Amino acid sequence: MKIGIFDSGIGGLSVLHLARRYLPNDYFIYYADEKHVPYGEKTKEEIMQYVDEIIQFMINKGVDVIVIACNTATSVAVKKMRTKYNIPIIGMEPAVKKAIDTYGYAKVLVVATPVTVKGEKLHYLIERFDKDHLVDNIALPKLVRFAEKQEFDSQEVYNYLVQQLSSYHFENYSSIVLGCTHFNYFKDSFRKILPHHIHFVDGNEGTVNHLMQYIKSHEIQGDVEYYYSGEKVTDEKQLERIETYLTRLDQMLRIK
Ligand code: DGL
16 A cells, blocks of 8 residues: 655645654655645646646555645645545645644634635634634745745744734734644744744644554555656755755654
8 A cells, every 4th residue: 555645845744754653664655746836826726736637646656545735735626636536535624623622712823825714614614613713814825935945944934924923912822723734844933933832733643643544454664755746856955855854844843
């Protein structure tokens, strides 16, 4: 059995990174759609088409299960892709329920891409679990661009976050939901701005749990193959680039 994981770019490495910790003997294919990132600033039609192509790519590679390690792609395309293809598809969505269940009666701020924030899927999710109207959301599209450039804790990142978050009264909030997989790289930068009582919540653990439930009866040995928009990544420099992201994700996991 092979597991295909994809994202618009390097954000989904945070899901792969966690999945490999729990499933060290499984075989992964990781696909970053570097040609089309950022999805969060594209139309729904464009995203639908990219996702469709990636799923066909994954099927041709012989994967048995696909993880959409992208909240934006899930928001737009998971429903349609599940009706179109027989292959099991695990999606991810901002962990609103987890934040409310874990931290109780206090406000929650969801940070995500513009497409996710505007999407019906998030609105239904909030409607279902946010009976007391505790959930706010904001799009932070520039973080995706910063992450793709490996710019994680520059003055520009700091200024951007200060500017975007300055109107929130964080004393009323319990947590911030990282509703875009690219945002996991910025936990230290968020930390500099947010008061200490604010917790980070992301959907990675939940997504990997779904994957584990699915594959628990299979045993596979292996490594990861990386693809950039259909091109296998073999170039040393590019593989080093991916390693840099994975190393940073190790550091980010330690930040609570
Ligand atoms: N990493 C993606 C997500 O989780 C999308 C980032 C983008 O391409 O805009 O939403």
